[in-house]
Amino acid sequence: LAKTTQPISMDSYEGQEVNITCSHNNIATNDYITWYQQFPSQGPRFIIQGYKTKVTNEVASLFIPADRKSSTLSLPRVSLSDTAVYYCLVVVGNYGQNFVFGPGTRLSVLP
Amino acid sequence: NAGVTQTPKFQVLKTGQSMTLQCAQDMNHNSMYWYRQDPGMGLRLIYYSASEGTTDKGEVPNGYNVSRLNKREFSLRLESAAPSQTSVYFCASSSDRTQETQYFGPGTRLLVL
Numbered sequence: 001l002a003k004t005t006q007p008i009s010m011d012s013y014e015g016q017e018v019n020i021t022c023s024h025n026n027i028a029t030n031d032y033i034t035w036y037q038q039f040p041s042q043g044p045r046f047i048i049q050g051y052k053t054k055v056t057n058e059v060a061s062l063f064i065p066a067d068r069k070s071s072t073l074s075l076p077r078v079s080l081s082d083t084a085v086y087y088c089l090v091v092v093g094n095y096g097q098n099f100v101f102g103p104g105t106r107l108s109v110l111p
Numbered sequence: 112n113a114g115v116t117q118t119p120k121f122q123v124l125k126t127g128q129s130m131t132l133q134c135a136q137d138m139n140h141n142s143m144y145w146y147r148q149d150p151g152m153g154l155r156l157i158y159y160s161a162s163e164g165t166t167d168k169g170e171v172p173n174g175y176n177v178s179r180l181n182k183r184e185f186s187l188r189l190e191s192a193a194p195s196q197t198s199v200y201f202c203a204s205s206s207d208r209t210q211e212t213q214y215f216g217p218g219t220r221l222l223v224l
Binding site (some may be wrong): 046087102103 | 115169212
């Protein structure tokens with residue numbers, strides 16, 4: 001089963017770019033990597049998903065190196081409302097029968 | 112569009128009592144999931160249903176049973192609650208298991224005394 005690791009916490013200031021890295025060993029060739037955001041007392045919310053290289057949407061970018069042993073979520077110009085816990089999710093297996101959430105990174109954005 | 116809804120929002124049980132957590136989605140998704148999240152921890156998969164009529168165990172299935180009642184509804188049952196099952200339970204759904212973009216409900220907070 002793939003195991004993921006993330007930094008426990010990070011601090012940033014408003015307007016800065018934040019990069020959060022997730023390490024995932026033993027990820028299979030066909031796995032997608034997905035990132036979620038969670039606010040207190042709410043369910044996780046999808047941010048971005050990728051398979052390789054770089055993916056960008058309106059809120060974030062996701063960088064995945066060629067060896068796919070890690071992925072980096074990049075949040076440009078964070079604001080106070082980006083304070084949350086961020087999880088990476090790795091799916092293992094062709095039928096997605098194993099979902100491995102990372103332990104989560106608590107991001108605190110300071111004014 | 113309500114998305115994924117869960118009932119109840121909060122429940123207190125005594126050890127040994129049983130209860131069913133309800134989940135419904137209105138997005139016509141094929142796959143549904145149940146997770147638990149313990150304080151300060153990440154999410155762990157309890158059971159999932161890839162499609163109507165099928166269910167499979169996840170990482171932590173012991174002490175739980177599930178029923179995929181129809182395409183919309185996926186329930187989680189605790190037959191004999193234990194204090195170790197005190198947690199927040201999240202239901203999620205996705206249209207395509209391979210893509211795994213999951214949409215989560217608001218959660219059910221369960222306290223077992």
